[in-house]
Amino acid sequence: MIEVTIVGGSGYTGGELIRLLQKHPKIEIKDITSRKYDKTPVNKVHPHIQGSDLVFKDIIAEKIDSDVIFTATPHGASMNIVPDLLETGAKVIDLSGDYRFRDISVYEKWYGIEHSGKIDAVYGLPEIYREDIKKAKIVANPGCFPTGAILANLPLSKNKLVKNIIIDSKTGVSGGGITPNQVFHYPNCADNVIPYKIISHRHSPEIQQELGEYSNVKVSFTPHLVPVIRGIITTSHSFLKDLSNNIINTKEDIENIREDIITLYKNQYKNEKFVKILDDDIPNLSSVRGSNFVHIGGFEIDENGRLVVISAIDNLVKGASGQAIQNMNLMCGFDEEIGIDSYGMRP
Template sequence: MIKVGIIGGTGYTGGELLRVLYNHPEAEISVVTSRSNENKKVSDVHKYLRNIVDLTFTKTDPRSVSECDVVFTAVPHTKAMEIVPRLLDSGIKVIDLSADYRLDFEIYERVYGVKHKDKGRSAVYGLSELYREEIRNSSLVANPGCFPTGAILSAYPIVSKGYVEQIIFDSKTGISGAGASPTDNSHYPNMAENVIPYKLTAHRHLEEMRSILKGVRVSFTPHIVPVIRGILTTAHILLKKTSRLEEIIELYKKYYKKDPFIRVFSDIPSLSYVRGANFCDIGGFALEVENDRLVVVSAIDNLVKGAAGQAVQNMNIMFGLNEKTGLFYPGISP
């Protein structure tokens, strides 16, 4: 049995890790920490876990998870780098859900505006479908951001063939992507019956996309829409040359044929198909021949495949389990 610790268990991602891991047949949640809710019962904060998770939040201290085999760090950006070195030095494997280890350190410092305190640390980018073998042998996995997960997976097969000149990602995200603390954009009167574009050309996740989709010009604009969960990404892929649509679809199916959480189909994905599940649905393939533009749509649950589910998928790979373990169930529809 894998002993699991969660550092930062009070937010949406921490709660989702608890929900997903509770029914995992090979994992035991040993410790959940929280700075703001120390000594409170988990079920008093995450009330949907009443009579299910019988744990109490402990102090956020690496020593509290010293008996764990793996720790998920679900903490704000800039905080993980203060915790991760001590965990690794103790022989604990770490899956970090912040951005602290996703980027080259120079890019991280430019994008996040802070000095990195753990420069030189080697981490594997935890996009399971692309870096499975590297994840298998790693002690530190940098779990991808939610927007990059859906975006990169929607474009990578055709990018890998060298067919792409430029990609413009247009993403619509549910309100939960902003976290549990209220903001102007998540305030109901501002959000209801509305679509709010933000950070039109300068979202932090853009550099993450560019770092994986190398050799291709990448642009990205996110929008908040009045749903709770999910990210629907429309990828406008500008090709170097025209290809037949049937060949492109077959390329995607072949590329992802061994990936249990990628579903490729011809119709347009829906958020309701992936809500609460770890799937990334890819479809809606359309080709605008006169402009050499391919359109591909992806759908994920931002809290599952975009965060906690993918993190558990990475844990499965790191510990030699079937990566579907504890994760292979359908979404909630309608």
């Protein structure tokens, strides 16, 4: 049995880690830390975790004794404790943005924080870095927007089919975290769609970093807040290079190209448990809610050569805690899907 500690377990991602890990057959949750809620029963903060004897504890990093440590701490806070956690000999999975960038200067530019030091972490997207994750001591769990966006566009970049990708993502309000604020106040976000950080969202360079590993593709990203609790729908627009010479003349031409694109995606993800390619269906949030699955579909091409690809994920599961457990499974030599293989909740 592997002992696990969750550092900073009072937020939504902490709650999801507890919910999922409680049913993991090879895991025992040893400690959940919180300064604010020290000595508070977990169910007083996460009311869905009933019947558990777990209690929040205020434990300093160097005193934590577990095999695996999840750091569900804010950006800028993880870097102050991760070095000490690694010194304990534990494997660390960081859910903040502190270790996602290979270039610290990119992190400092987009997050506005001076980084405390360089630690090489593996970017925790199993569909790309599975073998590296298996050997890693520290994994940087991807952001929620990047997870859906990267997986929706990876085959296009790997095969150098596009020069530019425009990504439009719509997220549920849980993506803003558990702390209330004016933007997420119910009267402001209900019956509304709110674009925000239109060209300056900090997940933009993360998407660019990963897709740019395969080609010179340029990524533009804009997020929107929509009045749902969970989920991210990502709509990606790109113009296929081979279609720039107006070779689309008939509906048959378009359908043949579409079938080739779908085949490309199926080949890319044929061995991926959690990525489902939808031939003729449009992904929707209710199909992935509560699950670690990614649904990718759409694959429509208009007469101008614009390809539209759509992905759907649960931002708190595949976009955060579920993917963190997927990474833990790989790091510990478990079957990758243990504890996170449930289908989505519909309706």
